[in-house]
Amino acid sequence: MKAIRIHEFGSTDVLNLEEVPQPEAGAGEVLVRVHAAGVNPVDWKVRAAISPLAQRYKEAFPLILGWDVSGVVVAVGKDVTGFAEGDEVYGLVGFPGLGSAYAEYLAAPAAHIALKPRTLTHVQAAALPLAALTAWQALFETGDLAFGQRILVHAAAGGVGHVAVQLAKWRGAYVIGTASARHHDMLRSLGVDEVVDYTITRFENLVHDVDMVLDALSGETRARSWQVLKKGGMLVSILSGIDPAVAEAHGVRWGYLLVRPDQARLAEIARLADVGSLRPVVDSVFPLGEAAQAHARGEQGHTSGKIVLQVV
Secondary structure, three states: OEEEEEOOOOOHHHOEEEEOOOOOOOOOEEEEEEEEEEEOHHHHHHHOOOOOOHHHHOOOOOEEOOOEEEEEEEEEOOOOOOOOOOOEEEEEOOOOOOOOOOEOEEEEEHHHEEEOOOOOOHHHHHOOHHHHHHHHHHHHHHOOOOOOOEEEEOOOOOHHHHHHHHHHHHHOOEEEEEOOHHHHHHHHHOOOOEEEOOOOOOHHHOOOOEEEEEEOOOHHHHHHHHHHEEEEEEEEEOOOOOOHHHHHHOOOEEEEOOOOOOHHHHHHHHHHHHOOOOOOOEEEEEEHHHHHHHHHHHHHOOOOOEEEEEOO
């Protein structure tokens, strides 16, 4: 089969389209014919060895990147129930271990996939797993966002952000998002109540007394976010490095999460997509062989939604 492999960490030049052995479905796994693979910031951060996760894989070269997948089951391994050949599935595979989604075939743990949303194409479905599970786990499991609360979502037009605003609206929250002006119409179409153009306005001058901040940026943005929370509010970050003393000084709480596969939540996310409560936005689509261009697009930043590799 064809797959994108890297033999060392580095620039986009290390992404190579190669012929490699096709995997087989082991016990507890299904073999998926990959139709599309999502591209996430962790992908290029691992490739460039700027993610701490890269250290997990340095002895595994050559390795296949990618964790988001949508495709069709072509074989079922021993001890697998609930899936059959021909099922259309999607999932976050292997994370934080290797997922190997940039390939024509993928042996996926059955517990890491669910039936694909019926109303979505494979490209749309591949845009969802990591972003949607991250948003779900941040908002509802780490942060316990409740009906009627106010939330500020940073990078609201990004991969995680554009899903998080929709899930927060579904839960009944009042949603404020930061984004540049060219993303405002898209965010309003997703239900965002207020949009702050961070390029011309400091968000802390407009936003006050929110119950939660979803931090996908860290750095200066995080440092300025503590003051917009009400006492007892919570900043939830998908990036590490929070100083608990800072949260305590502001009289607020904090949380951090590293996303994990979750079949039950994937099934719920698929249901929300099928009833129209969740719509993935695809920024751009590249063929598998143009993974380098896909990474370059992602590293430029300022995407609307997700980048996806189309394999079939």
